[in-house]
Amino acid sequence: MADVARLAGVAISTVSRALANPGRVNEKTRAKINAAARQLGYTPNAMARGLRVGKSNIIMIILPGSLYYGASQVIPQVLQSINKSLIQGGYNLMIANLDRDEISERHILDLAFGGSVRGAIILSSKLPEVDGRSLANSGLPIVSMLLDMSDAGLQSVVTNDREAVRDVTAELIRLGHRRFFYLAGPEGNYHDVERYGGVLEALEAAGLSEDLVHRSGGHLDYQHGFDIGVQAADDFAELTEKPTAVIATSDDMAISFVSRIQRTGLSIPGDVSVVSFDGSPVCEFCSPPLSTIKQPVEEMGRAAVDLLFDAIGQRQNTATVRTVIRSSLILRESIAAPKN
Amino acid sequence: MADVARLAGVAISTVSRALANPGRVNEKTRAKINAAARQLGYTPNAMARGLRVGKSNIIMIILPGSLYYGASQVIPQVLQSINKSLIQGGYNLMIANLDRDEISERHILDLAFGGSVRGAIILSSKLPEVDGRSLANSGLPIVSMLLDMSDAGLQSVVTNDREAVRDVTAELIRLGHRRFFYLAGPEGNYHDVERYGGVLEALEAAGLSEDLVHRSGGHLDYQHGFDIGVQAADDFAELTEKPTAVIATSDDMAISFVSRIQRTGLSIPGDVSVVSFDGSPVCEFCSPPLSTIKQPVEEMGRAAVDLLFDAIGQRQNTATVRTVIRSSLILRESIAAPKN
C-alpha cells in the first residue's frame, strides 16, 4: 500500500480511504490511485483489513452433513443463488458441513467465534452447541432456510409446504382418490410435520378419515432419497388394498418408487397417481412426467441473503421472523382420476 | 487471550504456543490452558492469526458459473468430499463462481491476491486473468479437477474419459452397432475432445469410418444438460437413416433425449441403445435403467485435496502433473444388440 501511495504521489491514508470507503476522497485522485494500484498489481490484504475493522466479509452456509434425503437435488441451485447475491453485497461464501459428530460442531463454532465469518445461513435443523458455546448466542446474524426455525428465534425463509400439500391432496380427493400413500422423509423433521399435516388437513376438510392414508418411509434420516423410494415400493407391494394416490416428500423418492412399482406391472397414472416435492428438472423427463411441487430455491436464497444483510446492517433484530415464499404445483401426467 | 493466560496463570506467549503448535509446551500446562479457554469461551481470532502468520486456512473452489451442463449432478458430491478432506487438514472451503464476466474474474483474483485463500481447486477450463493479474502467477497452489489442465502446468485430477468411451463404443460395435449418435456438450471443451476422441478411436480400431457417427448438440456452453438432450432428439428425428446407438456426454442430456425419442415411438434398447456419462444415481431408476460411465468424484475430490496439501507443504512443485482416476461403466438395460 505504501508503494501505491508513493507511485500515486499521495499519502498512504488517502490510498486506504480511496480503496475502502470511496466517498471520502476526490474522484480525480481516486482514479490516480486506482491506476497506480493496477500498475503495481496491488490487492489489499483482506485479513489485515478484517482484523482492523473487526469484521469479516465471509458468510457461512451450514449444510446438513447428510444432504442426501431430498435436498441434494436443489443444493447446487441454492448455493449458486446465495453466492450470487452475496457477491453483489461484497461478501464471500464459505461452506460448513454439520454432521452428527462433535468435531463438525466444534469446527463451525470455531468459525463463528473466531471472527472468521460475519453471518450464517443454516439449512440444518440443529444449531451446533458444545462446551457452552452455542451458535445461537454467538452474536452472529443467522437465517434459516428451507426449515422453519422461528421457534428458536431465527429468521426463517420457507415455502408454504403445508398449504401446497393440502391443495394437491384436495385436488386428488376431487379427482376421486380415497386411499393415499404418503412417502415420508425423516420423521418429525419440519418438512415431514408440515407436509403430512397438509395431507391430514385436506382429508379433514373433505370429511374423510385419517386412516385413509398409509405412511411409509421416514425411519432413518441419513438415507438417500432413492433408497427410501425403493423401500417404500416393497412396502406398497405388501398392501392388500392398494392406495390409488402417492404423495412423496421428495422427487428422488418418487422417482425410485415409481420405477419400482412400474416394474411390478402397475401403471402411472392408470393404477396410481403420483405427486412429489422439490421441482427437480429431471421430473419433466420421467415416464410418465412427474407432477411436483416446485420449491423456488433461487428466490428463497435471495430472500435469505437479503434478510442476512438487513440483520448485519442494523443492531436490532427485526420483528418479522418468518418469510414464506410460495411454491407452485407443476402438474404433469403422473396424476389422473382413479380407474373406477 | 490475555484473559486466558491470566486465568491459567501462565504467560500469554505460552497460551499462544499451546493453542497453535502444541508441541512446544508441556502437556500438563496445555491442559490447564485448554480448560481456561473453555471456561472463558475463548476462541482464537482467525484473522489475527492469519495476518501474523501470513497465510490463510481457506481453500477456494472455483466452479464454472454455468454448471448446468452435465456437471450439476455431481457438484454436491464433489463439494462434500472436498470439504471433508479439507477440514481434516484444518482448512475451510470457500466457493467462488467463475462466470464469463469480468466481475467474477476480478472477484476471484481479489481473493487470490488479497491473501484470503491459501490454494484453489478449479473445475473450470479457464483461469481468471484481468489487468495483468492472473491466477496462474498468483503463487497460489492450484489443482484442476475433472478437466485436464496439465498443459497450463496445473496438477490435474481427471478420469480416463477417452479410454472409457473408447471401451464402451467398442462394446457397442461388438454388439453389432454401426451407426452412432454422439451427444456433445460444449464443443472443444476438454471433455468433448476426449470423449469424442474415444469414439473415433474405437471406430478406427474396428476399421470403421468416422462418418458412421453423427454429432449433435454442443453449440452453446451455458445450456442446461436437459435442453441439449431435447434439442438433440429433434435433431435425431430428422435423420433418415437412424443411428442405433447413442453416446451422450452427460446423464442429463441422455435422460431428456431418451424421454423425447421414446415419445416418438422408438424403444430403448430395442431401436436405440443409449449410454451416457457421469454416473448419476437417478440413472438406475429411469426406464429403462440407463447405462452410464461413473465418475468417481469422491475419490477425485480426495485426490485433489491431497495434491493441494502436497503443494502447500513444499515450495517445489512436484513433477507429476496428471492424476488419472479410473471411471467404471455401469451396464444397465439401455444397451443391447441392434434389431437386425
Place this chain on the structure above:
DNA sequence: CGGTTTTTGGCAAACGTTTGCTATAAGCTG
C-alpha cells in the same frame, strides 16, 4: 482578497495474534 469549505497529508494507535529472544525457573542426572 479574505473567509469558508472541502480535500489531503502525516502521524500514530489499534486490531489479536505469533514468534524470536533472553532470562529465569523447574526438573533431572549422577
Place this chain on the structure above:
DNA sequence: CAGCTTATAGCAAACGTTTGCCAAAAACCG
C-alpha cells in the same frame, strides 16, 4: 549439590490495514 536439559515468563516487534486527529493545502465564494 553442581551441571545439565527442558519449560516457561516476559518483552517487543511484526503482520497490513483502518481511522481519528489536527494541520496544511487547495478549492470555492462573494
